[in-house]
Amino acid sequence: MRKILTAVAVAVVLLAAPGAAAAGGPGATPGSSGLGDTYYPDYGNGGYDVEHYDLKLGYQPATDHLDGTATITARATQHLSRFNLDFALTVSSVTVNGSPAAFAAEGPHELVVTPATDIKRHSAFTVVVTYQGIPSSVVVNGFTSWKRVSDGALAVNEPESAWWWYPSNDHPLDKATFDVSIAVPDGTQAISNGVLRKEPYSIAGWTHWDWYTTKPTATYLAFMAIGQYDLVKGTGADGQPLITAYAKNLGTFGDNARASIGRTAEIIAFEETVFGPYPFEAQGGIAGPIDGIRFSLETQTRPVYGYRAWRNGPNTSVVAHELAHQWFGDNVSVHNWTDIWLNEGFASYAQWLWSEHEGMGTAQQVFDQTYAFYPADSDFWQVLPGDPGAEDPFDNAVYDRGAMALHQLRLALGDKKFFAILTGWGKHKRYCDGSIAEFREYAERLSGTDLTGLFQVWLYTKGRPNLASGPSLSAPAKPASWDFIRMARER
Structure with a gap:
């Protein structure tokens, strides 16, 4: 469920727009700046389908500064002269198929990309976007989906959250797989969807966390939780990796969270009896910090739970709710x-x-x-x-x-x-x-x-x-x- 976080009164950061020759050969047309959703017509973009996001990120909790390089693999659904991505941070460069592309901000969350050469219909193409910013200072349409906390941040919201940490085709109609690699100062945990590719490793004072998903994921269901967490690793009833994480500042709420999220495998096993086989490659859950979000959200494979869920004791009902979304909302997402x-x-x-x-x-x-x-x-x-x-x-x-x-x-x-x-x-x-x-x-x-x-x-x-x-x-x-x-x- 969606919870709009308290907005900070800061203007949207405009993106750089270097000069470059505009494409637009015979028959090529721009992709649309939205997918025509009844409620949010400018969410998502037309002209292409994303197949995979490869995100390389660096985040400093002390300053809330995020650096990123997003490599997006997509396929054109029309002969494209240009296309849009949904994004709100400051972009420093864009390439399309290895060649520099022109780019500019348009509206509150559109990044317009004009490649040096038209993209033919049905052809695969690769976009690389480098960017940086302080996400908590970026307000779009009056709110931010990036929650800065005392020891890190949460990138969690619905129906939009990607704009503050990676460029995307931001609508459930365009699902993709993900690689999310996050570098954070040593001693900090960085958690995302899916499976850990390898154990976290440290280089020059920064710990690298490499996550990947093998099943199609809607953009708002990709997430990051960065901060001080206790990680618990296990195995689900189906043999899948199960990772739960508990913010260290939850105090007495932490015991309630563990007593609830700790039953994730059991609840999934029950829900399989009424909904069918669990549809994803990993299981788990995140108990967010006491200064984090109030709500809970069905982020794919690993829901994120707000601290208020535990204030009156253990609550497996909220876990049953968010895990059920793995079937209804995550596996099968809304068309509109x-x-x-x-x-x-x-x-x-x-x-x-x-x-x-x-x-x-x-x-x-x-x-x-x-x-x-x-x-x-x-x-x-x-x-x-x-x-x-x-x-x-x-x-x-x-x-x-x-x-x-x-x-x-x-x-x-x-x-x-x-x-x-x-x-x-x-x-x-x-x-x-x-x-x-x-x-x-x-x-x-x-x-x-x-x-x-x-x-x-x-x-x-x-x-x-x-x-x-x-x-x-x-x-x-x-x-x-x-x-x-x-x-x-x-x-």
Whole structure:
């Protein structure tokens, strides 16, 4: 879920734009500066698909200074005269296929690149961008997704986080694999997605951490956590490397975090029984520092948890939520940010299933409590989970009413068909994107049931739906899991 961090009132840093001859031969056209997302039309870029990001980074926590070289391997989807990358730091040079390219800032987060030679449609090309800056001083559209902390930083946010640490095609429609190599002062940990290529090594006072991913990853799901952490290495139930990390300044929260994130392998094993095989090559989780982010996010292979998750004790419900996103949001990502129910409604329902598994309240009991919790005249029922709006696509209705919609689907179809749909969807759309319309069509095909009315009532109609046979609205029994479920997404 998205949490916009407190913005610092500093102007966006403009990028250097050296003179160079503009390309643009016959038939070549510029790639678009956005992918036309309904909520965020300027996010992502047209004209190419990225296949791989190779990031070489150096970060100094004392000054919050980041140096980087990004090598981007992509393939043109049209005959390109120029193309855009989403980025907001200061760029010093750009090459395309080894030749210097012209570049300039345009708008709040666009880097316009004009290669010396047109790029033919379907051809592979390589872009190398060198850059530097102080990410916490860069504010775009009124906020920053780079959280500086006392001993390092967190590059974590949704739907945008890449702009502050690497240039990208920043939309879930364009997934890629990653190599992330981070050099930090000795004694500092630097954690990212996937697998450690080798043990960290020190050169001249700097420790190098080399991470890589083998599965396609949406740009906002790539992350960095830099600072003082205790790393715990293990092996998941499927034999995958499992790395958890705990900020050293969590104090008493640290024990609660360990008691929760320490059950990651167990929770994944349970979720495999309802969602199908775990889709990635590594497992784990990060307990962020006490001066870090408040929220938690499903960063791929290794979610990052905000400190507030542990303030009232261990909370495996939040772990169940973020790990469920590995299937719903990470493996199958949104086609459009209007489809956010496919991420948050499903991860929220995973908490209900985990509650049932742990004997802390059945999914039906959690449904009853949720339905009764929001009075019929509450503004909650005026937000449409299937189209919550660009101002707050992460409204509580997307989570709670979204999970209620899934429970109604389960009741309508029965467990056999319902769970066949949940496991089949991940296979059907493996490492791709999907829309609500596509999910409904898929569910109808597998179940042989017209679901138009159910989806319309629970996702696209304002007001509290009437129940054919409902719970007592006066005082339903509160499940033991209720407070943990709600705490999992407090902002």
